[in-house]
Amino acid sequence: MATTAVPTESRTAPPSQAADPATTAAATAARQVFWLLRLAFTVAPILFGIDKFFNWTVDWPDYLAGWVNDIVPGSGQDFMYVVGGVEIAAGLLVAVAPEIGAFVVAAWLGGIVVNLLTKNPPEYYDIALRDFGLMLGALALGRLSLAVRDTRLSRALRRAR
Numbered sequence: 550m551a552t553t554a555v556p557t558e559s560r561t562a563p564p565s566q567a568a569d570p571a572t573t574a575a576a577t578a579a580r581q582v583f584w585l586l587r588l589a590f591t592v593a594p595i596l597f598g599i600d601k602f603f604n605w606t607v608d609w610p611d612y613l614a615g616w617v618n619d620i621v622p623g624s625g626q627d628f629m630y631v632v633g634g635v636e637i638a639a640g641l642l643v644a645v646a647p648e649i650g651a652f653v654v655a656a657w658l659g660g661i662v663v664n665l666l667t668k669n670p671p672e673y674y675d676i677a678l679r680d681f682g683l684m685l686g687a688l689a690l691g692r693l694s695l696a697v698r699d700t701r702l703s704r705a706l707r708r709a710r
Contacts, residue, residue, distance in 0.1 A: 579693060579696070580697075582689075582693065583647075583690070583693040583694065583697055586651075586686060586687075586689060586690035586693065587643060587644075587647050587690060587694075589686070590640070590643045590647075590650070590651060590654050590686070590687055590690055591640050591641070591643045591644040592640065593640070594636040594637065594639045594640035594643070594654060594657075595636070595637050595640035595641065597633075597636055598632075598633040598634065598635070598636030598637035598638075598639075598640065599633065599637065600633070601629045601630065601632050601633025601636065602629075602630060602633050604629075609625075609626075609629045609632070610624070610625030610626050610628070610629055612664070612665065612668065612673070612676075613625045613628065613629075613664065613668070614664045614665075614667045614668040615668070616667060617664055635657065636657070639653050639654050639657055640654075643690070647690060647691070647694040647697075648691065648694035648695050648697075648698050651687050651688070651690040651691035651694055652687070652688070652691045654687040654690075655684050655687035655688045655691060658680050658681075658683050658684035658687060659684055661677075661680050662677045662680050662681050662684065665677035665680065
């Protein structure tokens with residue numbers, strides 16, 4: 550009996566892509582940056598969140614803008630307990646679902662920037678600028694996370710065929 554071969558798509562990258570060292574180097578660099586940012590935006594929020602409960606590094610309520618303190622119930626330190634819990638949760642979310650957690654951290658940092666820009670201007674502008682840079686890093690992690698997720702999904706779909 551004769552068998553008829555059904556053409557199937559190649560499961561490897563096209564030769565032009567596989568042989569291009571620049572593409573391979575860029576993919577390797579992107580993977581390394583993804584893991585570096587994922588680690589940083591997991592560990593930092595968790596550590597700073599824990600510090601909100603103990604004020605080891607600074608007295609966190611001192612960084613709270615007056616208008617924020619006026620609209621939240623309780624004292625500034627009470628609010629910092631909530632902030633600490635949110636930061637710990639955001640760090641854990643980056644660890645398990647960076648494509649979501651990175652954007653949560655970026656939004657959180659955006660809120661911190663607004664708070665700092667309105668707390669005794671221009672006293673905290675330097676810290677606001679630093680946190681704006683961190684926000685950009687979190688956005689970069691979010692974008693890389695989406696690419697990693699899409700690549701994994703693509704591979705899984707190819708394997709399922």
